[in-house]
Amino acid sequence: MAVQTVASNADTAASPVDLGPAAALSCRECGHRVPLGPVFACEECFGPLEIAYDFSAYDTEELRRRIEAGPANIWRYAPLLPVPADVATKPNINPGWTKLVKADNLARELGVTGGLYVKDDSGNPTHSFKDRVVAQALEAARAFGFTTLSCSSTGNLAGAVGAAAARAGFRSCVFIPHDLEQGKVVMAAVYGGELVGIEGNYDDVNRFCSELIGDPAGEGWGFVNVNLRPYYAEGSKTLAYEICEQLGWRLPDQIVVPIASGSQLTKIDKGLQELIKLGLVEDRPYKIFGAQAEGCSPVSTAFKAGHDVVRPQKPDTIAKSLAIGNPADGPYVLDIARRTGGAVEDVTDEQVVDAIRLLARTEGIFAETAGGVTVGVTRKLIENGVLDPALTTVVLNTGDGLKTLDAVAGTGLTATIRPNLDSFREAGLA
Amino acid sequence: MAVQTVASNADTAASPVDLGPAAALSCRECGHRVPLGPVFACEECFGPLEIAYDFSAYDTEELRRRIEAGPANIWRYAPLLPVPADVATKPNINPGWTKLVKADNLARELGVTGGLYVKDDSGNPTHSFKDRVVAQALEAARAFGFTTLSCSSTGNLAGAVGAAAARAGFRSCVFIPHDLEQGKVVMAAVYGGELVGIEGNYDDVNRFCSELIGDPAGEGWGFVNVNLRPYYAEGSKTLAYEICEQLGWRLPDQIVVPIASGSQLTKIDKGLQELIKLGLVEDRPYKIFGAQAEGCSPVSTAFKAGHDVVRPQKPDTIAKSLAIGNPADGPYVLDIARRTGGAVEDVTDEQVVDAIRLLARTEGIFAETAGGVTVGVTRKLIENGVLDPALTTVVLNTGDGLKTLDAVAGTGLTATIRPNLDSFREAGLA
Structure with missing residues (x-):
């Protein structure tokens, strides 16, 4: 076929x-x-x-100006994408230019001192990357x-x-x-x-x-x-472009990316490499970390075992948007994580839910399970001394919690009272 | 009290x-x-x-430049809001600067020739205005x-x-x-x-x-x-500011706004008036239309009856985010609709659901019931000859369909087939 x-x-x-x-x-x-x-x-x-x-015809400063003068969506990067120059005038949903949130509260909880950011793709038109x-x-x-x-x-x-x-x-x-x-x-x-x-x-x-x-x-x-x-697949490069531009045309030191097929992670690496080659960011080391759920962790398992090939798994996790048991780009992910000095890690479903709650409680961002995976893996990598809390770190949230409400279904009222002040005081809320 | x-x-x-x-x-x-x-x-x-x-100290052109150089959120309008000048540096969820979608497909369906736009506030951090x-x-x-x-x-x-x-x-x-x-x-x-x-x-x-x-x-x-x-309440002014700036510092001819308490509509009018006084837009007529669901239409009822006061109703509609039976700003809404040459209209729950589907099918925007109300009312006002299809019209979508999934729960599979080409052809999908 x-x-x-x-x-x-x-x-x-x-x-x-x-x-x-x-x-x-x-x-x-x-x-x-x-x-x-x-x-x-x-x-x-x-x-x-x-x-x-x-890209041979591009002058760095002219390209930077062209990008910065472009629309507040992915088409600002039209010169770097497989699209015609007038793409912004055609009917499309025009995603991108989502918020890069400086996550100071989350940073405090995780002990990150070098600057922690959440790239929040729940702001896209249908609320996912x-x-x-x-x-x-x-x-x-x-x-x-x-x-x-x-x-x-x-x-x-x-x-x-x-x-x-x-x-x-x-x-x-x-x-x-x-x-x-x-x-x-x-x-x-x-x-x-x-x-x-x-x-x-x-x-x-x-x-x-x-x-x-x-x-x-x-x-x-x-x-x-x-x-x-x-x-x-090239659409994922725009995540790398936006993160660097939003950091003031600077590479992050560390970036934590969810892995489903692995395509997103490999294209983010491709995007960062392009920015370096084009002179839009300084050429200095960065580390890419991959995040999986334990119930579907073929790439993480291969990384830890030191393998170059990825052995398929039968997925069983609440992080359904990442549940690809036989990820096509798995070997490339392993290669990039090792080449950049990153790692691939996984967390349990319980840790995913804890991380969703942690992100919501600290930054007011309600993430899909995939966001729970990246935040959970970030926490685990810091605890294990693999991710350096003194370096600038970007964590991706690729989807919206409204789409995976079941994951936090246990969350509910903190108190129930009668509509009067006595009942309010009895509940210890004053 | x-x-x-x-x-x-x-x-x-x-x-x-x-x-x-x-x-x-x-x-x-x-x-x-x-x-x-x-x-x-x-x-x-x-x-x-x-x-x-x-606002007496402002120079128009300097103010325009300052706004345009501001962040891609409501704080670009900090000079016009009750906030300190350094507001953008403080931790907040930084909403706004949502898409003003040129809705050409919807315009064709509704027969609008003067330019139809949807201001899509589902792009805000928690997906509502x-x-x-x-x-x-x-x-x-x-x-x-x-x-x-x-x-x-x-x-x-x-x-x-x-x-x-x-x-x-x-x-x-x-x-x-x-x-x-x-x-x-x-x-x-x-x-x-x-x-x-x-x-x-x-x-x-x-x-x-x-x-x-x-x-x-x-x-x-x-x-x-x-x-x-x-x-x-002043937060709603930013909808007016953004619409005008996104239209190239131009007033829309007509704008359709949902009515709950009526505050949003009155503040949009206030925002438009400010832009005129500040010289940021040309002073010319605009019409403001209010939209309600029939099951909670106290302002629409008063408008049609020619009353200045609004008689409370007991809400019974699927548009729950608009279901305020005794709207505090109702009289001001009546005043504004009449002064600008607009109107207040209402649609049935069935028309709300139809309009949600229409907007999704034509523009790929999945609106909350409140968005179904504004789109449905826009259609009705055009059919009744009240809204002029030859004029530039902006319709507000103030929320996200993911929050009111029940409204379109009847929507489902268009076909079910076995995983083979014969079954595909039998279903008439080829």
Whole structure:
């Protein structure tokens, strides 16, 4: 199936497309280059394709001014993304430029003295970082003449695809397991696209989508995380760009990133490297830390065991948005964590919930379970002496607590009183 | 009780506080002025107090530059708000500068040709416009030396107060009816403050809070929407400022605002008037339209009947965040709608749900029921020939659909299939 997909789509891609500084697709494994198109696997070695850019014409100071004068969303970085120069004028959900919160209360609790920041992606249009990657995939879909935006999903991605397609005037068709919780179905369905329940589990949904891409029935369909994956994945670079710009064009010393497929972490590293090469930030060391839930910790397990390969696991954790048991970019994550002097760590579901509460109580940020994973792992890494509390540290919150209310369902009233002052005093509230 | 509150708190307020351009409190009814302090009712006539400013020193172009160089949140307007000049350096949740979405798809559906925009306040930190008013009340609480932030609430306000207090290091104590839905309790409780259930309905909660303010037990407590109300209410002006700046320092021709207490609408008008007086926008006519749900439409009813007074109603609508049956600012809303050539209209719960779906389907924005009210009323006003589709129109969405999922609970899968292409084709999805 993969061979067929690569061949047929590469033909389609022969027509020239304007994706700004994106010059070609390049294999991460063997370096083989092919023209820009809706393909995701190398025809030579089946390695993952990623975007190769031509940034050679940029003058550093001019680029910095251009970025700073840009819109308050990811399109301020259009010169560094696979999008046309006029991308900001096209209908899209325009995510990004989310708050980098100086988390002084959390820093005190964790003993961080070097400056602690939370990059809070719950501020995106559908309240997760997925808006960044979907907005990017949408521009690729437009460039390739696709008319339907699609994906397989169990949560955040479905809403992001539905919303972006609605705004941009694309048809959308999202595939989910048929027995998903009703709340998640509503969140995905409200945008009015096709929402198709598949009688099977998430693996069945994914298998079906791969089949559909190779079939004439899937013609004109952009699957954001399959045939548009090389473009989609670049959206995560914007997290790195924003963090550095918001720090005053400075690299953080340490950054803690959640790991699902591992793509986000690898693209954040790619983004930081680009900023260094472009001269937008000083070239100095930074450490990238990966965060997983114990119930789905294949990369953390491999890191601790000193392995280069990642052994798949069957996920069992409340951090469902990170529950990928066989993460495609796992080996790259291991490589980056080791190369930068970082680490990969995991926390229990109980620690995830504690961390959600800790972040809410100290900074007023209500995070999804994935945010509980990064904050929990940050705490654990500090306790274990792995993360240096004297250095500037950025922790990612990639989603919104309103989407995983069940995780903190035990939280409730601190007191119940009758509506009078005596009852108030009796409860010790005065 | 009101007299006692006015007197005792006016004494406290004698010490000078730095709230920037705020010069005094002025009675909206009789114009009587008192020093800035935690008081909300005129000692002469019991009319509502509001902030009087001294803007006399401002040069228009210098002010415009100062605003444009400010942070991407409401504090860019610090020169026009009751806050100290260095407010942006203090710990707060920093709401605002939310997206003004050019809603071309929705415009086509509604037949608007003059430009239709949605001001989407679901992008605020706790995903409702309440963050604007709470952030403002918090600064007043800080100035007056309060250490506890409090409110009565049944929803959005509780979360906004909890989050802001957490970030700013205040104690919080939020009062809610004891039998609120579990989801809402969780959202309010997660920030870790006191969350007190009152055995009674929302009226009982409010009565108890008034009692507490007049009692020594409530000393040092800032009730954001009671004794801090004059400051709190000013937060809504920032919606007017942002809309005009985002339109390129231009007044919209028409603006559709939801009505709960009516405070938001009156302060938006105040904000627009200030911009005109300061020379930041051209002085030309604008129309303000108020939007209510039929099940709680006291202002709409009075408007249509040509009355100057508002007759209380017992609310029965899914738009719970607007369900104030006896809106304090109702008469002012009537006045503004009539003076500007606007109107007040209401829609049924069914129309609210349709409008939520319409906005999601056309623009990828998932609104709270209050957003369904404004979009639904906009549609109705166009159909009735009251709102001119050839003019620039801004519709407010003040909250997030994730908080009122029940409203669209009927939304679901468009198809269920087996994981194979035959089943896909049978369902007519190809």
